[in-house]
Amino acid sequence: MLTKAEKTKQFILDTAVPLYNEKGISGVNVDDVLLATKLTKGCLYSHFENKDDLSEQVIDLMLKKVSDRMHATVSKGKTAKDKIFAFIDFYKNPIETPISGGCPIFNVAVDADDNHPKLKQKIAFIFRSGQESIIQILNEGIKSGEFSDQLDSVVYAFKIVAAVEGGIVMCRTMGTSKPMIGLIKSLKSELMQYAL
Numbered sequence: 473m474l475t476k477a478e479k480t481k482q483f484i485l486d487t488a489v490p491l492y493n494e495k496g497i498s499g500v501n502v503d504d505v506l507l508a509t510k511l512t513k514g515c516l517y518s519h520f521e522n523k524d525d526l527s528e529q530v531i532d533l534m535l536k537k538v539s540d541r542m543h544a545t546v547s548k549g550k551t552a553k554d555k556i557f558a559f560i561d562f563y564k565n566p567i568e569t570p571i572s573g574g575c576p577i578f579n580v581a582v583d584a585d586d587n588h589p590k591l592k593q594k595i596a597f598i599f600r601s602g603q604e605s606i607i608q609i610l611n612e613g614i615k616s617g618e619f620s621d622q623l624d625s626v627v628y629a630f631k632i633v634a635a636v637e638g639g640i641v642m643c644r645t646m647g648t649s650k651p652m653i654g655l656i657k658s659l660k661s662e663l664m665q666y667a668l
Contacts, residue, residue, distance in 0.1 A: 481519040484509055488530045489537070494573035496583040497527050497591070531591055534576045535598055541570060546605075552613025556663060559606065560632060560656050565649050566640040575640045603629045623666035632659055 474482065487509045491500050502523055506513060520526040545562050549555035569575060577598055584591035603626075610625035639655045 477519070480511075480515065484511065484516065484519060484526075485530055485533045488526065489534045490572045492527070492530045493534060493571045493576050493579055496579065497531070497588060498583070500527070502526070528590070531580055531594070534571060535580065535594065537571065538576050539598065542602075546609075552609050552616070552618050553663070553667065555609045556606065556613075556632075557660060560636065560659050563636045563640060564652060564656055566643040566652055567647070567649050569640075574644050575637065578637050578640060599633065603633055606632060617668055619663075620666045620668055623663075628663065635659060 484505065488500070488505050491504055491508060495504070502513065502516065505526065506516060509516075516526070520529065542559070542562055546555050546558045549558045563575075566575070573579065577595065580591060581595045581599075584595055606629035607625045610619065610623060610628060613619040614621050614623060614625065635655055636659075639652045643649055643652045
């Protein structure tokens with residue numbers, strides 16, 4: 473059971489997540505968070521050392537929410553193919569994202585690129601661990617005889633992540649999910665070329 477202070481801190485973080493995802497780290501100021509939460513500056517700073525501390529904790533929560541949701545979706549798959557398809561399908565509608573403002577992973581990656589080295593490392597970890605998870609699933613599929621050993625799991629895992637993240641940005645910019653549907657179909661079709 474959370475204490476009152478812990479509940480307040482969680483409320484601040486949850487309320488700030490969409491602000492940060494829509495406006496970016498530099499675009500959000502403390503007054504935005506205060507306005508959204510209807511709390512005082514004193515209350516806010518009793519939970520966070522400064523704006524950098526708040527930003528880092530909001531980004532951590534945002535990335536955790538996306539990662540947890542992704543893992544829950546993928547883990548429902550029974551076979552390697554089911555799991556990979558679940559990962560790809562998770563991004564089928566880039567216009568309607570779980571957190572308003574687009575893909576938090578991409579947004580933070582762009583925002584943190586040269587200005588926030590600590591956050592850049594966190595995003596790099598998310599990308600690496602995501603690709604490693606896909607590689608592991610594909611290798612399990614190869615080992616079990618579901619996929620041919622001609623499938624280069626490292627290259628295909630990178631391709632999926634790069635294509636999906638790029639597809640999200642392009643679709644959101646153009647205001648349509650239609651190209652993503654074609655991309656997903658193509659990624660699935662490529663994988664099925666290695667199905668046994």
